[in-house]
Amino acid sequence: xxxxxxxxxxxxxxxADPVPFGLFVLKVASRCNLNCDYCxxxxxxxxxxxNKPAIMSEETFDATLLRIRRHCAATxxxxxxxxxxxxxxxxxxxxxxxxxxxxxxxxxxxxxxxGLGIQTNGTRIDxxxxxxxxxxxxxxxxxxDGVRDEHDRHRVDHRGRGSYDSIVxxxxxxxxxxxxxxxxxxxxxxxxxxxxxxxxxxxxxDFVNYLWPDHTHDTIAxxxxxxxxxxxxxxxxxxxxxxxxxxxxxxxxxxxxxxxRLVLGGRSAHENYGNEPSRYVFVETDGAIEGLDVLRxxxxxxxxxxxxxxxxxxxxxxxxxxxxxxxxxRGLPLPSGCASCVERTTCAGGYVPHRYSRAxxxxxxxxxxxxxxxxxxxxxxxxxxxxxxxxxxxxERARRIAAVARG
Amino acid sequence: xxxxxxxxxxxxxxxTVSNLxxxxxxxxxxLIAAIDAxxxxxxxxxxxxxxxxxxxxxxxxxx
Numbered sequence: 001x002x003x004x005x006x007x008x009x010x011x012x013x014x015x016a017d018p019v020p021f022g023l024f025v026l027k028v029a030s031r032c033n034l035n036c037d038y039c040x041x042x043x044x045x046x047x048x049x050x051n052k053p054a055i056m057s058e059e060t061f062d063a064t065l066l067r068i069r070r071h072c073a074a075t076x077x078x079x080x081x082x083x084x085x086x087x088x089x090x091x092x093x094x095x096x097x098x099x100x101x102x103x104x105x106x107x108x109x110x111x112x113x114x115g116l117g118i119q120t121n122g123t124r125i126d127x128x129x130x131x132x133x134x135x136x137x138x139x140x141x142x143x144x145d146g147v148r149d150e151h152d153r154h155r156v157d158h159r160g161r162g163s164y165d166s167i168v169x170x171x172x173x174x175x176x177x178x179x180x181x182x183x184x185x186x187x188x189x190x191x192x193x194x195x196x197x198x199x200x201x202x203x204x205x206d207f208v209n210y211l212w213p214d215h216t217h218d219t220i221a222x223x224x225x226x227x228x229x230x231x232x233x234x235x236x237x238x239x240x241x242x243x244x245x246x247x248x249x250x251x252x253x254x255x256x257x258x259x260x261r262l263v264l265g266g267r268s269a270h271e272n273y274g275n276e277p278s279r280y281v282f283v284e285t286d287g288a289i290e291g292l293d294v295l296r297x298x299x300x301x302x303x304x305x306x307x308x309x310x311x312x313x314x315x316x317x318x319x320x321x322x323x324x325x326x327x328x329x330r331g332l333p334l335p336s337g338c339a340s341c342v343e344r345t346t347c348a349g350g351y352v353p354h355r356y357s358r359a360x361x362x363x364x365x366x367x368x369x370x371x372x373x374x375x376x377x378x379x380x381x382x383x384x385x386x387x388x389x390x391x392x393x394x395x396e397r398a399r400r401i402a403a404v405a406r407g
Numbered sequence: 408x409x410x411x412x413x414x415x416x417x418x419x420x421x422x423t424v425s426n427l428x429x430x431x432x433x434x435x436x437x438l439i440a441a442i443d444a445x446x447x448x449x450x451x452x453x454x455x456x457x458x459x460x461x462x463x464x465x466x467x468x469x470x
Contacts, residue, residue, distance in 0.1 A: 247434030248441075257442065264439070266446040383439060397446070 018315035019329065020077035023280035024068055025293075028056045028100075029087035030285045034121050035158045038186060040214050040297050041087070048301060053285045055092055060287040061100055063309045065107040071314045072111045079113040084138075085282075090124040094132045101136035117141065119184070121155070123163050125170030130177035140174060140181040142167060144203065146196040150188065168203070175204055182207030182251065189213075189223065189231030193239050200251065207252040210236065212272065212368055214297045217357035220367040233374035240375070244382055259375065262346040263385050265393025273372070275331045275348035281317065281324075283309055289317065291324020298356040327352055337365045342387045345394065347372050 030052040032041070041049060056064075072080055082104055084097070092100075101116055108114045118133070122142035133140055144167060145151040152162025174181045183205040185196065200208050212232055215223060223231065236255070243256045258270040268274025282290045287308040295302035305322045317325050326332060335349045349355055350366025357364055366372060380386060 244435050244438060245431050248438045249434075260439065260442045261446060264443050264446060266442075266449075382435075 018071060018074045018313075019279065019318070020075040021071065021279050021281055021314060021328075022077075022079070023081040023083060024064070025083045025085045025280065025282045026056070026061075026064060027085050027087060027282060027284045027293075028061070028089050028097075029091040030054055031091060032086060032088040032121070033091065033123060033157060034088065034155060034163055036155045038154055038213065040294050048296075049087070054087075056285040056287075060283075060285070060309065062103070062107075063287060064283050065104055067309045067312075067314055069107055069110070072108065074313075074315060078111065079115075080108065080111050081115040081117065084116070084118040086119075087285075088121055088124070089118055090120050090129065094128050097129075098132045098136065101132075101138060105136075115139070119143075121163065122167035122170045123157075125167075125173055127173050127177070129170075130173040130179055133174065133179045134177040138179070140179055141184055141209075142171065142174075142181055143185070144183045144200055144205075145185055145188065146191065147199050150191060150196065154186070154188075171203055180206050182209070184209045184211055186211045187213060187232055187235050189227040189235060191235070193235045194242060197239055197242070197250075205251045207254065210239070210253070210255050212351065212354070212371075214294060214353060215367050216298055216354065217360075217364055217367055219297075230371045230374045232368055233371035233378070236371075236375055237378050240379060241382065259379050260383065263376065263379050263383055263390055265390050265397055268346075268348075272351045273347050275334065275352075277331045278328050281314060281328060289314065291322065291327055292352065294351075294353045295323075295356075297353050299358075332362055335363050335365050337363075341365075341373075343373060343376050346376060346390065 030049045031054045032039075068080065068082070084100075090097070097118075104116060105114060116136060117139040119141040120143075122144070125140075125142075132138075143155065144164075145153075145155060148162065148164040151164040151167075155163045157163060171181065181204075183200050183203070185200060185208055187193075187210050197208065213223070228234070239253070240256050240259070243250075243253055244260075248257075254270055255272070258268060258273065262268055262273060268276055271278055278292065282293055282303070284290055287310045289305050289307040289309060289312060291303040291305060293303060303324050305317055305320045305324050307316055307320060318329050319325075332349070332352060332355075334344060335355060338344050338347075338349050341347070347366070347369075350368060350372055352362060354366040354368055355362045355364050380390075
């Protein structure tokens with residue numbers, strides 16, 4: 001399917017043909033039973049969740065599926081992923097979730113490969129939920145920060161009680177039901193990364209995504225004052241070495257796989273780096289079509305597009321003129337401070353929300369720039385691939401791809 | 408973003424190495440070769456599998 005081959009007349013930035021979206025994130029619940037101190041949804045710069053329905057209605061869910069079906073038909077894409085997200089998506093209850101999974105597979109039956117997933121805090125998983133996940137072939141991501149004390153330092157309920165024990169019980173149910181699950185773990189500078197990784201691996205995770213703490217240039221100063229110049233690189237580098245030297249044994253670590261891809265001249269498969277068009281969208285509980293939800297750390301309503309599934313097709317996003325449309329369809333311009341950087345084609349400014357400041361918008365390198373440079377320099381040294389070699393490989397791949405495209 | 412889990416789906420190349428007799432240098436080179444092979448395969452594919460890190464409820468508190 002030719003994506004964006006022909007621009008709309010008068011709008012060279014708008015593709016004439018709808019482009020495939022690989023992932024639709026369905027915010028089926030806008031409330032959470034936890035109150036983690038670092039949450040970008042409830043404890044940062046955006047409070048729009050207060051005006052959203054607590055749970056997505058049946059009408060909105062069905063409208064979402066119809067729009068997804070239309071979009072897949074229009075693009076001809078053969079594969080799509082749906083992610084149940086929130087808030088805490090298990091707030092919808094297992095019976096409704098089960099029915100929604102069945103409806104999703106039924107309404108998207110014309111799409112060859114439909115993947116369902118859920119990102120949950122894990123506290124409400126029991127044998128019933130585990131059976132529902134297994135029967136509907138739902139991949140599960142659970143948030144675990146580390147051992148009990150580390151985890152319960154941040155991930156608490158609304159009365160301040162830790163959530164570790166309830167999560168571990170839930171993971172046991174997932175394992176017993178044969179559900180594939182992995183972990184999102186927020187990096188906490190100063191912690192022992194190898195100890196945390198061993199603990200998560202020991203729980204039986206299939207993958208571990210280490211998440212960089214969400215900060216903008218307006219909020220990062222305290223972190224640097226407390227933990228130094230490169231606290232995230234200091235955390236990740238020992239893990240990278242362990243991963244590389246073991247041949248990738250243990251849970252899959254997408255962050256490192258992606259860094260290695262980039263060093264070897266590939267394109268980024270992860271939005272942390274590369275400034276690629278993200279090509280995925282969010283649908284809120286009220287049906288609003290939105291862009292990246294982590295933009296909430298930057299300010300109120302940053303992800304708004306003005307579209308909703310009750311009245312709009314996803315293809316209309318391209319012409320919406322919103323910040324989200326730019327991020328999703330094209331990627332933002334490289335920050336001016338990155339123009340002469342050795343990692344300008346690999347990192348390419350970093351994760352978009354981390355580029356933000358009130359003074360300069362998104363025209364700054366990531367707040368984690370020093371960490372990224374340190375991590376890439378380390379990876380290059382350990383893999384024996386210089387920046388010049390990356391560029392050579394990248395150019396060579398581009399030539400081969402162009403040759404394939406020419407037939 | 409991932410996917411919620413997909414974002415995290417295992418690579419198609421099995422890189423798990425259980426043979427402890429394999430020298431460490433070989434493990435590293437095997438891993439790098441597997442990643443390089445994945446890049447070669449994807450060159451002709453229409454869509455890149457973007458691995459979204461859906462920050463989940465964790466970092467996300469909610470979301």
